[in-house]
Amino acid sequence: MSLAGKRILLIVSGGIAAYKALELVRLLRAGGAAVHAVLTAGGARFVTALSLQALTEAPVGADLFSLTEESEMGHIQLSRAADLVVVAPASADILAKMAAGLADDLATTLLLATDKRVLAAPAMNVRMWEHPASIANLATLRARGVAIVGPDQGPMACGEWGFGRLAEPPAIVAAVAALLAAGPLAGRRALVTSGPTHEPIDPVRYLANRSSGRQGHAIAAALAALGAETTLVSGPVALPDPPGVAVRHVETARAMRDACIAALPADVAVCAAAVADWRVAEAAGEKIKKRPGAAPPALALVPNPDILAELSAPGPARPRLVVGFAAETGDLLAEAAAKRARKGCDWIVANDVSTAGGAMGGAENTVHLLTAEGAESWPRLAKDEVARRLAQRIAAVFGSERKT
Numbered sequence: 304m305s306l307a308g309k310r311i312l313l314i315v316s317g318g319i320a321a322y323k324a325l326e327l328v329r330l331l332r333a334g335g336a337a338v339h340a341v342l343t344a345g346g347a348r349f350v351t352a353l354s355l356q357a358l359t360e361a362p363v364g365a366d367l368f369s370l371t372e373e374s375e376m377g378h379i380q381l382s383r384a385a386d387l388v389v390v391a392p393a394s395a396d397i398l399a400k401m402a403a404g405l406a407d408d409l410a411t412t413l414l415l416a417t418d419k420r421v422l423a424a425p426a427m428n429v430r431m432w433e434h435p436a437s438i439a440n441l442a443t444l445r446a447r448g449v450a451i452v453g454p455d456q457g458p459m460a461c462g463e464w465g466f467g468r469l470a471e472p473p474a475i476v477a478a479v480a481a482l483l484a485a486g487p488l489a490g491r492r493a494l495v496t497s498g499p500t501h502e503p504i505d506p507v508r509y510l511a512n513r514s515s516g517r518q519g520h521a522i523a524a525a526l527a528a529l530g531a532e533t534t535l536v537s538g539p540v541a542l543p544d545p546p547g548v549a550v551r552h553v554e555t556a557r558a559m560r561d562a563c564i565a566a567l568p569a570d571v572a573v574c575a576a577a578v579a580d581w582r583v584a585e586a587a588g589e590k591i592k593k594r595p596g597a598a599p600p601a602l603a604l605v606p607n608p609d610i611l612a613e614l615s616a617p618g619p620a621r622p623r624l625v626v627g628f629a630a631e632t633g634d635l636l637a638e639a640a641a642k643r644a645r646k647g648c649d650w651i652v653a654n655d656v657s658t659a660g661g662a663m664g665g666a667e668n669t670v671h672l673l674t675a676e677g678a679e680s681w682p683r684l685a686k687d688e689v690a691r692r693l694a695q696r697i698a699a700v701f702g703s704e705r706k707t
């Protein structure tokens with residue numbers, strides 16, 4: 304795989320796996336990349352700046368306040384000059400600092416200052432990896448679009464066994480190549496909604512629906528895989544955040560709408576969320592009590608904002624391509640065509656959500672794509688495959704246009 308002409312900023316943090324960073328440098332350079340290494344104080348306990356310097360054939364950064372380094376290349380410039388920032392190994396400590404936005408040495412300052420994609424390869428003791436603090440830090444970083452490779456499972460230097468081993472250098476190089484591959488949607492911004500929304504009735508009860516978010520999450524992953532800078536606005540789901548996607552977690556339709564507006568501008572928006580059409584007019588501040596003999600409470604509902612219609616409305620912020628979903632149980636194609644006209648979106652993906660179809664919550668979907676040219680029916684496919692096909696179709700639209 305060719306990395307010719309690519310510039311990698313490699314941050315080596317502390318841990319026994321740091322020795323593998325040397326092999327990583329060798330493989331990156333063999334692929335044609337130029338590597339600039341930065342060593343944390345912890346990293347310098349395991350590998351030397353001299354080794355990294357010899358292998359990268361470039362000065363190794365270590366000191367935020369170095370007069371010579373700053374005069375040659377300031378730390379902000381260092382982080383901007385790279386095509387990709389790779390943190391390998393990424394210790395529990397540096398991941399925590401990244402999640403918190405700390406900048407107390409050269410490595411963390413670069414990570415806070417960079418406007419480039421970041422790939423982290425965690426390596427730590429299995430108990431550290433499984434600690435709720437590490438889990439929360441990883442979730443934060445993933446939600447910000449930091450790509451993660453590994454860790455692998457296996458025996459560890461500390462004698463334990465489990466997840467925490469640094470991914471092997473060839474796997475890290477493959478992740479680098481995938482992130483740097485200029486996909487057909489490179490330079491495009493995509494917005495995807497996914498999952499249900501939860502509309503509170505009182506502090507413990509809510510209105511919801513059966514959406515799992517599988518289709519929307521798969522679409523976000525597929526768009527990101529084609530190079531789009533993708534934001535996924537997700538309602539409550541039991542799915543991991545897709546890699547390489549910035550995820551905004553929301554509960555209600557109104558929060559989903561606000562997160563979508565905040566994510567604009569976008570070239571393409573795909574509204575796959577099953578947004579609740581109504582919410583309770585006034586959610587109770589206290590749990591509604593069940594009193595013996597008392598009539599059940601009546602819920603007064605009011606309409607939620609229609610995010611798809613709002614994104615489709617003409618205006619300077621309208622994405623070039625807006626795709627909606629139509630989940631129907633009746634006359635699917637007629638309902639979907641009417642929805643396309645009513646909402647003002649460009650395409651509708653119509654799927655049959657009658658119980659027999661199994662689309663809601665299932666792994667497969669049978670869909671029809673409605674565009675201005677008409678309807679085309681796709682065979683029954685895994686949701687991942689539906690997502691890949693849809694992303695390809697979206698890429699074809701942008702491929703036929705010049706990027707402005």
Ligand code: C5P
Nearest residue numbers: 574575576578607608609610611627628
């Ligand atoms: O109106 P209906 O829910 O049938 O339309 C489905 C399409 O509209 C889906 O793409 C869904 O994500 C979107 N939608 C929305 N906001 C709503 C309701 C639906 O974005 N409040």
